[in-house]
Amino acid sequence: RMLVMSRRFGQAACTLAGLVYAKGDACVVMDSDLQDPPALIPEMIRKWREGNDVVYARRRSKKGENPVRSFVAHAGYRVISLLARVPIPRDTGDFRLMSSRVVKHVVRLGDSDFFLRGLTGLVGFKHAAVEYDRVTRACGTTKYNRWTGSIKVGLDGIFGFSMLPLHLILAAGAVMMAAGFFMGFAWMAVKISGRPGIPGVTAFSTVFVVFGGIQLLALGIVGQYLARIFNEVKRRPAFIVAEEHGFEQKAAAQVRLLR
Known part of the structure; x- marks a missing residue:
């Protein structure tokens, strides 16, 4: 299945779109560059079947990571964890499995600044972790500016979940x-x-x-x-879907004007 956006809305908005359109008892969010290993999904499913609603992947190491950026990210996670009013696990990204009820509540929140790591902590339920070593991307070069992107993620984590x-x-x-x-x-x-x-x-x-x-x-x-x-x-939609591929029926009617 695939969704094609009307323009580039950013990673967070596209992740939200995937959650809105997702079906089934559980959903896995992961990067498509294979830095998040699909081989970890069976272990996530096992922990989900044990009764956990959120199974997040915690990074033990990051292969090929710039040492300066790695240090900044390491410190940033700890600052966010210290300031945030909800539990945000350290050294994690958006790579996680969520049960259908967690997905439902996260989508209903409708935050315009969509910060999945904080929102899954906000909705609660039972969480568990699996650890892995993050590798370099399989091919191609990213257009994502890691410095400005990391700063935005940090600001969303602090100002979205802390007074x-x-x-x-x-x-x-x-x-x-x-x-x-x-x-x-x-x-x-x-x-x-x-x-x-x-x-x-x-x-x-x-x-x-x-x-x-x-x-x-x-x-x-x-x-x-x-x-x-x-x-x-403003209550503007977080994303606009131009094309849907592989869906049994059009799901656009199910999409609220998510901010």
Whole structure:
């Protein structure tokens, strides 16, 4: 079976399309470049038959991976796991088996920023892991920018499943306000006492620049949440299917306007 999109909607949207059209008691999501080994599927099925609704593949190693990117990804997974309010297993991708009820609930969520790793943790049920060593792609070259793609995945994992950045902004704002009041009172005390002015104009300028940077960072964090709210309220479809091949009947009527 195959779905052809009307244009390139991205990996996440195409994964969602596959889940919407999927039939059967279970569904496996995997990359088509064979970096996710199909030979692992029988073991996933065995664990699913043992009563697990989600069986995800955890990477022991990544052959041919850039050491710098590997370190960044390793650290990023741990940051996401630390900040997220739902369980997101470390060192995993989208390669996983899901029962039909998990697929149903994930599709019903209709998130515009579709982050499968977090959504399967959000819906719950029983999870299990299988481990494997990821190899290089079988052939061809990827058009996927791993650096920008990894950054987007990280942002989706953090801002889609955690309010901690907003809480940190509040705490930082309170500290900055207290520091500002303290500096203001100190300046007033010096003026009233008639003593020479407080030396260190350069130091004060540096402090103001740092505070300005913190404010811009805070605006950027708030902007990330606002952008996600904006995407949600538009309620645009996440994908548009141009052609369906191998389906017994047209499934387009079953597809809601998923954001």
